[in-house]
Amino acid sequence: EVQLVESGGGSVQPGGSLRLSCAASGFTFNNYWLHWVRQAPGKGLVWVSQINTDGSNTNYAGSVKGRFTITRDNAENTLYLQMNSLRAEDTAVYYCVREFTTSSGRRFDYWGQGTLVTVSS
């Protein structure tokens, strides 16, 4: 059974840092691109960042570029999101997401349960 379990969320003051983790199991971790997607309270889904299978290629939403860093440890089957210089507008539930790719397309087929990040003074 595919499982994605996020951890590391919590409350932090503006300007602070947090590191989110996503422990994966039930599939061959290093075969999949992974993403972080967030949802602020009462708002829609927003893509945050992506990383390819070996970690050599990453991409970020403009709102987090330069502040967030996505990495992965394929030996430990774990995805990370280092979040620095946090702002109130980063308050959201953060989801770890697996992207399944075939010759006909790509989709986010498994999502974690999410971890809440609250940035407030």
Next chain:
Amino acid sequence: DIQLTQSPSSLSASVGDTVTITCRASQIMSNYLNWYQVKPGKAPKLLIHTASSLQSGVPSRFTGSGSGTDFTLTISSLQPEDSATYYCQQSFSSPRTFGQGTKVEIK
């Protein structure tokens, strides 16, 4: 970046009704369009991938169609458990953008 515009932003319908949600992309993207269902406190759930393919385990009352820039999600015979917010998402290019969501309420 590809922008996705969903309409309507919300709708209210009765059990048994058929509802349609539209997603329009800012550029042609073949069939690289997916639909997700989000309920409060739950992880998003993939319903439809590559515009019209039903994800395993999803009831057949959910259908997707479209190609290019215009896509639709249709829910036939609406059920109480379909009360949720629905999002389209493009996987044609990075960043993998989402529509703004359509909230479906049951009367």
